[in-house]
Amino acid sequence: MPHHSNTISVIKLKCPKCHQGDLFLNKNTYQYKGFFDMPNNCSKCNQDFLIEPGFYYGAMYSSYAITIIINVTVFLILGLFLEYNIGLFLTIDLFVLLITMPYVFKVSRAIWLAIMVKYDPKAILKYEQKT
Numbered sequence: 001m002p003h004h005s006n007t008i009s010v011i012k013l014k015c016p017k018c019h020q021g022d023l024f025l026n027k028n029t030y031q032y033k034g035f036f037d038m039p040n041n042c043s044k045c046n047q048d049f050l051i052e053p054g055f056y057y058g059a060m061y062s063s064y065a066i067t068i069i070i071n072v073t074v075f076l077i078l079g080l081f082l083e084y085n086i087g088l089f090l091t092i093d094l095f096v097l098l099i100t101m102p103y104v105f106k107v108s109r110a111i112w113l114a115i116m117v118k119y120d121p122k123a124i125l126k127y128e129q130k131t
């Protein structure tokens, strides 16, 4: 089971190993330029962020899961306030998906990396001792 602080580090798009380094160079999720850029290594603990070629293809699984959660959430919230209407649902759902897409993309990578890389509270210390 994911540790509580693991969840926080995923949401904040931090390195899964040290929970401090940033996974993305551009911290503004809604700025298009440099949107996909990740450093090769964590700036704090030197964790490899690329792991292997095509590593982040696996992130599409977490992205798919999050998209389903968003769809269901939109569906349920609409149901609380409005009569169900498929056209309205699709319109609002599409809008919500478009707005959340950049973050979903990033957080999917963060989840995928966190599945593969375990948290090490001493990661930064170890790296600093080596350099």
Ligand SMILES: [Zn+2]
Residues within 6 Å of the ligand: 015, 016, 017, 018, 019, 020, 021, 042, 043, 044, 045, 046, 047, 123
């Ligand atoms: Zn790190």
